[in-house]
Amino acid sequence: MSVTWPTRLDEAVDAAAAPAATLLAGGTDLAVEVNAGRRRPVAVVALRRVPELRDLEITPAEVVVGAGMTFSAIAAELAAAVPALAAAARTVGSPQIRNAGTVGGNIVTASPAGDTLPVLAALDASVELRSAAGTRTVPLRELITGVKRTAIRPGEVLVRIRVPPRRGAQQFLKVGTRNAMVISLASAALVVDEERRTVACGLGSVGPVPVRPAEAEAFIAGEIDWERLTVPEGAVARFADLAARAARPITDHRATAEYRHHAVAVLVGRALRRSIDVVPA
Amino acid sequence: MSSQPERLPRQPPPGTRGQPLPDDSAHAPPVAAGEPVGVLAPYELSVNGTVRRVVGAWVGESLLTVLRDRLGLVGTKGACEQGECGSCSVLLDGSVVCSCCVLAADAVGAEVTTIEGLTPPDGLSDIQQALVAAGGVQCGFCTPGFVVAIHDLLSTRPDATELEVREALSGNLCRCTGYGRIVEAVRIVQREREAVGG
Structure with missing residues (x-):
C-alpha cells in the first residue's frame, strides 16, 4: 500500500506504470467511490504536484489545456479563449468541487453527465496520453467509448487537451433540478466557426457518450447567412428538432427519456438564438 | 493474496454496497511476510x-x-x-x-x-458572531462548513454582491434556515469590516 507524490511528468508516468497504480487528480470522483466502498486503491499516484499538468498555452493555432487544471482555473482563465469550456467549468458542482476537480478527471471518469465532454466534442478537441511506451494523441470522440469507459490504456497519463481554434460564438447550457450543485439532466454546447462556416453541437447526458448531431449541424450551416451572421426564424426549430433526434436519452432516477429529449431541443434552440441573430423568414 | 485494509473508519469494505466495481487491489503485488498490511x-x-x-x-x-x-x-x-x-x-x-x-x-x-x-482562542470570529446574531445557526451542523466558505469568499471578494454570496455558498447545504439568515450574516460581516476600514 503506497502513495507517491511525483513532482515531474516523467516521474508521474513512471509511477503510473505500476500494475496496481490508481491515478489521483482532484479526487472528487475517486474519493466518492472510495468513501462508498466501491473502489479500494492500493497504490495511489497523486498528480496534483506535477506543474506540467496545469500548463495553459493559448496561441492563435491552438489552445492547450493542462489536464490537471481545475474547473475554477478553467472558468477564470479560458473565459475569452474557449468560452464554452469556461462556461461548462463554472456550472460544475460547487466552489468546493470546482477548486478540486479537474478537466482531465472529468474526461477520464467519462460520465455521460460530464459537463466538459459535450463542449470538447463540439470543439473537436483531442487529448494527449503519455506512458512509458510514448505519447499518443486521440480525438476526444474516439477516447470516450461508453458509459464511464475510455480507450485509455493501463499506464497512460492524460497530460493535456488540445483545442483547435474556433472564431465565433460559443455556448454551454445545461438543465438540472436547480441552479447550483447539479448533475446535468441534459446539456448542449454550441460552437460557431465563422471562418470555416460551421456550427458544431455537442449534447451531454442524452447518450452513453457525447452526441454530435451531424445532420442538424449540416442543416443549420446551410441556413445561416454567413455574411450577416443571421438565421431565419423557421430554421431554429428545425435545427433543434434534428439535434434532439440524434440524442439517445434513457430514463433513470434523475429524469425520463422524454423529458431529456424535450430539454435538449430547448437548449439547442436557445444556444443558437444566443449565438446568431434570428431574423423573420 | 491481496492486501486487506485492517481498518476502514466509517468506510465499509468493498462490495458491501451493490456490486463490487473494479478493485484496484486485484493487480496489487503480493505482501511480503512481516510487512504491515493495508497501512501507509x-x-x-x-x-x-x-x-x-x-x-x-x-x-x-x-x-x-x-x-x-x-x-x-x-x-x-x-x-x-x-x-x-x-x-x-x-x-x-x-x-x-x-x-x-x-x-x-x-x-x-x-x-x-x-x-x-x-476560530480565535478567546471566542468567536466576526463571521461566527454574525451567524449567531443573524439567527443563521439553528441545529448548527452545517455551520462550520459555512464559516469556512464565508471566510474563503470574504477574503477574496470582500464586497461580494448577494448573488455572488449565494453562488459562493451554493456548495453548502442547510436544512434549517432557508439560507436567508446566513446571507444576512455575510452582509453583517461586510458592513462591520467596511466600517472599520477592513
Missing part, C-alpha cells in the same frame, strides 16, 4: 499551522476521516461523503474544498485550515 507509512500533515503525524491510516482514507478520527479535530462535520453538502469544508492551500473528497495522503505538503484554525 506514517506521514505528516500541516493542519492549522501545526505539523501533525498520521499513523496507521490506509491509502483511501479521506482528509475528513483523518481530521476527525485520527487528529481529533471534530469541528469539521461529515455527512454526505460525496462532495454534495459542504459540511466538511476546509481550506487546502487557501482554497475551499470538501475534505471528504480529498485523500488525506494527498494533503501532504499542503496547508490545511479547519474551522478550529479559523
Whole structure:
C-alpha cells in the first residue's frame, strides 16, 4: 500500500506504470467511490504536484489545456479563449468541487453527465496520453467509448487537451433540478466557426457518450447567412428538432427519456438564438 | 493474496454496497511476510499551522476521516461523503474544498485550515458572531462548513454582491434556515469590516 507524490511528468508516468497504480487528480470522483466502498486503491499516484499538468498555452493555432487544471482555473482563465469550456467549468458542482476537480478527471471518469465532454466534442478537441511506451494523441470522440469507459490504456497519463481554434460564438447550457450543485439532466454546447462556416453541437447526458448531431449541424450551416451572421426564424426549430433526434436519452432516477429529449431541443434552440441573430423568414 | 485494509473508519469494505466495481487491489503485488498490511507509512500533515503525524491510516482514507478520527479535530462535520453538502469544508492551500473528497495522503505538503484554525482562542470570529446574531445557526451542523466558505469568499471578494454570496455558498447545504439568515450574516460581516476600514 503506497502513495507517491511525483513532482515531474516523467516521474508521474513512471509511477503510473505500476500494475496496481490508481491515478489521483482532484479526487472528487475517486474519493466518492472510495468513501462508498466501491473502489479500494492500493497504490495511489497523486498528480496534483506535477506543474506540467496545469500548463495553459493559448496561441492563435491552438489552445492547450493542462489536464490537471481545475474547473475554477478553467472558468477564470479560458473565459475569452474557449468560452464554452469556461462556461461548462463554472456550472460544475460547487466552489468546493470546482477548486478540486479537474478537466482531465472529468474526461477520464467519462460520465455521460460530464459537463466538459459535450463542449470538447463540439470543439473537436483531442487529448494527449503519455506512458512509458510514448505519447499518443486521440480525438476526444474516439477516447470516450461508453458509459464511464475510455480507450485509455493501463499506464497512460492524460497530460493535456488540445483545442483547435474556433472564431465565433460559443455556448454551454445545461438543465438540472436547480441552479447550483447539479448533475446535468441534459446539456448542449454550441460552437460557431465563422471562418470555416460551421456550427458544431455537442449534447451531454442524452447518450452513453457525447452526441454530435451531424445532420442538424449540416442543416443549420446551410441556413445561416454567413455574411450577416443571421438565421431565419423557421430554421431554429428545425435545427433543434434534428439535434434532439440524434440524442439517445434513457430514463433513470434523475429524469425520463422524454423529458431529456424535450430539454435538449430547448437548449439547442436557445444556444443558437444566443449565438446568431434570428431574423423573420 | 491481496492486501486487506485492517481498518476502514466509517468506510465499509468493498462490495458491501451493490456490486463490487473494479478493485484496484486485484493487480496489487503480493505482501511480503512481516510487512504491515493495508497501512501507509506514517506521514505528516500541516493542519492549522501545526505539523501533525498520521499513523496507521490506509491509502483511501479521506482528509475528513483523518481530521476527525485520527487528529481529533471534530469541528469539521461529515455527512454526505460525496462532495454534495459542504459540511466538511476546509481550506487546502487557501482554497475551499470538501475534505471528504480529498485523500488525506494527498494533503501532504499542503496547508490545511479547519474551522478550529479559523476560530480565535478567546471566542468567536466576526463571521461566527454574525451567524449567531443573524439567527443563521439553528441545529448548527452545517455551520462550520459555512464559516469556512464565508471566510474563503470574504477574503477574496470582500464586497461580494448577494448573488455572488449565494453562488459562493451554493456548495453548502442547510436544512434549517432557508439560507436567508446566513446571507444576512455575510452582509453583517461586510458592513462591520467596511466600517472599520477592513
